Amino acid sequence: MKYLTFSYDDGVTQDIRLVELFNKYGMKxxxxxxxxxxGKDGYLDINGVRVNHIKVKPEDVRYIYDGHEVAGHGLTHPCLARLTDEKIIEEVEVDRVRLSELCGYDVVGFAYPGGDYDRRVSQLIKNKTGIKYCRTVTSTHDFVPQDYLHEFNPTVYHHKEWDKLFELGDKFLSLKTDTPSVFYVWGHAYEFDIHNSWDRFEEFLKMMSKAKDIEFVTNKEALLDRR
Ligand SMILES: [Zn+2]
Structure with a gap:
């Protein structure tokens, strides 16, 4: 009844190190x-720190993310609320079909690029594409199930809310529940390169991995399969 799940965006090369970390602790x-x-090269300047923002190559997607879930994030990382209906469907559905081909399974998840969406966008995706759930960037700081999965709010954003991450971790570890409860953490793997917070994140995984009553699952498993 307790599920821990993670969601990381943009398909950057730091994901390779992150996958190794998740695998070490049996997490998904x-x-x-x-x-x-x-396959595109780039970098980001965040708070005066320059970090690589290099995208993984298409031919590597299947093996890098093996054992985890690949979901959509738009063909070109667009701000969807500014686009026409037609363009939104194209950005989301063409991306979904391409990713499904690269991975060899039906991709059904999505995260709003830049957290940008409105009800028109989420309804279009729900009614006109094969996407079954969409993640926003609004933290709930709770584990309560949500009904409208095309605007699914995560529990916590690790990078900006480190203290909250550990506080919620403690709370989730001691939670006793009869209803499905989801602890949903999201972020970007390149954020661990800023202030080198890889070890801090590993501490969190180690802490959560000791729980006997928590299942470690993908977003799809947490939101669609285990309800
Ligand atoms: Zn993004």
Missing amino acids: CTFNINSGLL
Whole structure:
């Protein structure tokens, strides 16, 4: 009844290290990637720190994310609320089909690029594409099940809310529940390169991995399969 799941965006090369970390602790993650940007080089300047923002190559997607879930993030990482209906469907559905081909299974998840969406966008995706759930960037700080999966709010954003991450971790470990409860953590793997917080994140995984009553699952398993 208790599920821990992770969601990491943009399909960057730091995902390779993150996958190794999840595998070490028997945990599963969903990676939201942009099929139209795969293989592109780049960097980001965040708080005065320059980090690589290099996208994984299309031919590597299947083996890098093996054992985890790949989900959509738009063909080109667009701000969807600014686009026409037609363009939204194209960005989401063409991306979904391409990713499904690369992975060899039906991709059904999605994360809003830049957290940008409105009710028109989520309804279009729900009614006109094969996407079954969409993640927003609004933290709930709770584990309560949600009904409208095309605007699914995560529990916590690790990078900006480190203290909250550990506080909620403690709370989830001691939670006794008869209803499905989901602890949903999201972020970007390149954020671990800023202030080198890889070890801090590993501490969190180690802490959660000791629980006997928590299942470690992908987003799809947490939101669609285990309800
Ligand atoms: Zn993104």
